[in-house]
Every structure is written in C-alpha cells, then in structure tokens.
Amino acid sequence: MTFRTATAVIDCQALVDNFNIIKGLAPKTKMLAVLKANGYGHGLERIAKVLPHADAFGVARIDEALALRAAGIIQPIVLLEGFFSPDELAILAVNDLQTIVHNQEQLTAISQAQLDRPLKVWLKIDTGMHRLGINPDEFSHFYKLLSQSENVQQPLILMSHLGCADDVETDTTTHQIALFEQLTSEFNEEKSLANSAAIYAWPTARFDWIRPGLMLYGVSPMTLSSDKISGDDALVKITPVMTLQSSLIAVRKITAGETVGYGSAWTAKKDTNIGVVAIGYGDGYPRHATNGTPVLINGRRVPIVGRVSMDMITVDLGCSSQDSVGDLATLWGKGLPVEEIAQWATTIPYELLCNITRRVQIEVINN
Numbered sequence: 001m002t003f004r005t006a007t008a009v010i011d012c013q014a015l016v017d018n019f020n021i022i023k024g025l026a027p028k029t030k031m032l033a034v035l036k037a038n039g040y041g042h043g044l045e046r047i048a049k050v051l052p053h054a055d056a057f058g059v060a061r062i063d064e065a066l067a068l069r070a071a072g073i074i075q076p077i078v079l080l081e082g083f084f085s086p087d088e089l090a091i092l093a094v095n096d097l098q099t100i101v102h103n104q105e106q107l108t109a110i111s112q113a114q115l116d117r118p119l120k121v122w123l124k125i126d127t128g129m130h131r132l133g134i135n136p137d138e139f140s141h142f143y144k145l146l147s148q149s150e151n152v153q154q155p156l157i158l159m160s161h162l163g164c165a166d167d168v169e170t171d172t173t174t175h176q177i178a179l180f181e182q183l184t185s186e187f188n189e190e191k192s193l194a195n196s197a198a199i200y201a202w203p204t205a206r207f208d209w210i211r212p213g214l215m216l217y218g219v220s221p222m223t224l225s226s227d228k229i230s231g232d233d234a235l236v237k238i239t240p241v242m243t244l245q246s247s248l249i250a251v252r253k254i255t256a257g258e259t260v261g262y263g264s265a266w267t268a269k270k271d272t273n274i275g276v277v278a279i280g281y282g283d284g285y286p287r288h289a290t291n292g293t294p295v296l297i298n299g300r301r302v303p304i305v306g307r308v309s310m311d312m313i314t315v316d317l318g319c320s321s322q323d324s325v326g327d328l329a330t331l332w333g334k335g336l337p338v339e340e341i342a343q344w345a346t347t348i349p350y351e352l353l354c355n356i357t358r359r360v361q362i363e364v365i366n367n
C-alpha cells in the first residue's frame, strides 16, 4: 500500500497560461509578477523560472530577492516595501535590485549613501489606502530630491496601491485613480497602480506597469459572485496553479447519534461512512474550515464533519459510499476553487495559499 500524503501539485503550464491571459487584458503594459511570500506558497524560485517573459518580479523582503538572484534570475526585482535599513543599499546596488521609496527615512538614507552605482527607485504615493506611501503634498519634495540624487537612476517610476479594487460597488477606487492621475499626469515617468483586481476590473488603472499576484496563480481576486461573470471572461479562463491533494487513510462506519473528532463537534444524524483524509492545519489546511466545507473524493463533493486536526480531517462519505482507503482527496485547486474554501474558513485565498507548510510535498507538472 502507498498513500499519497499532503501534496501540492504545481502546474507550470497553468501559470504560463494565466500569465498570457493577463497579458491579453493589458497587452501594451509591462508586467511585474508578484512573488512575495514564497510565490504565494507555490515556491519562489520555481515560479520565477516559469515566467521568463515577466518584465520584473516583485517581492516583499530582501532575502526573497537575494534567493531569486542566487537561483540565477536575471530580470529586474523590486522590493515592494523598499529597504529596511541603510546597510541594505549597498546590497541592492551589487545585486541590481530595485526599491520602492515610501517614507522620509528611506529618502534620507538614499540621499546620504555612498553607492558604486545608482539604484532604480519606484516612488510610492499614498492615494487613499493609508498604508504605505508618501502623502500627496510631499510628492514634489520627494520627486525633486530623488530626481537630483546621484544615487538614483533616472527616470523614476511613480506608483500607488489600491485598497478596494476587488469591490466594484464602492467609489474608493475611482477616487484613488483620479488622485493618482492628477498628481502624476504632467510627468513622463512610467506609472503603476494595478494589482490583480484592478487589472481585471479597473482598466483605467493599468498605466505602464501592472502588478499581478493572485490572478497569476489562477485565483480570482474579486468578491464578485460568479453569476456576474460571462463565459469568455478572464476569470473563467484562468486555471489554478496549485491543486492540494492527499488521500483517504481510513473509512469508518458510524451509527446515528455518534460523534466525530475533538470536542465531539459533530454528531451523525444517520448511519454513515466517515472518511479520514491525511491533511490538517499542520499542512496549512485552515483549522477554521467549518462543518460542510467541501472536499473532492473520487470527483464527488463531500462535507467536512468535525474539527480539523493537525494531521487529519474527517469527511462524511455517505451511507452508500464505495470510497476506499488510498483514494485521492482534493482539498482545493482544479475542480474545487480555493476561493470557495476560503469562504468556508472565513478567510481569503491569499492566506490559504501562502500558509502551505514545509511538510507538504511538492509535485511539479507540465514544466
């Protein structure tokens, strides 16, 4: 007997297809593919190598950027939160890493550094999300100092980030786009505003550089219900890059009135078969997935019953099930959108994908 343990199947062809679908939405813009958090759980270097046509990569930590360089990645790499200490500036210069500048401390550090070569800088303006970025009224000051600094490669790239692009019902995004336009329209520098949701839903946010993350991995960034999406829509065409699988390691008969798992959190209403699948929160499967969360067994949706354990979950296979030990279980991916599992677990797909833990096996296909 050989059972499959928790395995993330990574489909490289799906990644390339998704890249091309996004490219099709905005053919004239350059693409910065976002690979932070271990490529949204798919493997940092692995994803970069499958995207030789990306114009740049975006990461959140300098260690991620250095890992990409060590793996032989030669495209531009941008630190999306900028550098964290002036000491890092020399490392950026040596490794040809680009940085965002979003605060006064970074501006001062760049202005005062002694660098062998100038750095490419993306100046980040806060247009309303109020997380990172300089205030609009600081723009001309930052622009002037960065444009004049010997440590900065000209021209700059101007950017901002949207807080609500996944919600087409609010007007926050319209305001953010308008403010970004207003601040930057007289400047010839390249501009960048759009994450996945904006690339999809807000064409006027695409500018010169788009910055897709989630959509590259074949997951919808929108909070839209699927009945609003037509058949040839990009969100229908993208396919999940990760399919998370494991197998049934036990099938048990239980009778009506018996309970299953820790805390006896679920009681059988009638006689049934319980399947035990070898995956749990120790693999990154969300512990908050409630009773009813679907799992695919032999192509059929069955509900989780009882609490998610560290290494196992239990599902209700039904009283007449033919499923047996060793059968494949799909937790999310092809045939079962991670978006849906995220809803059951009251979280977002981003969190589920990047929470996959080290003990999950990786199987790369279509490379």
Ligand SMILES: *Cc1c(COP(=O)(O)O)cnc(C)c1O
Binding pocket: 034, 036, 080, 161, 194, 195, 196, 197, 211, 212, 213, 214, 215, 221
């Ligand atoms: C993470 C990130 C993105 C990508 O966001 P998605 O919603 O995954 O497309 C784009 N831009 C910045 C600055 C980011 O931090």
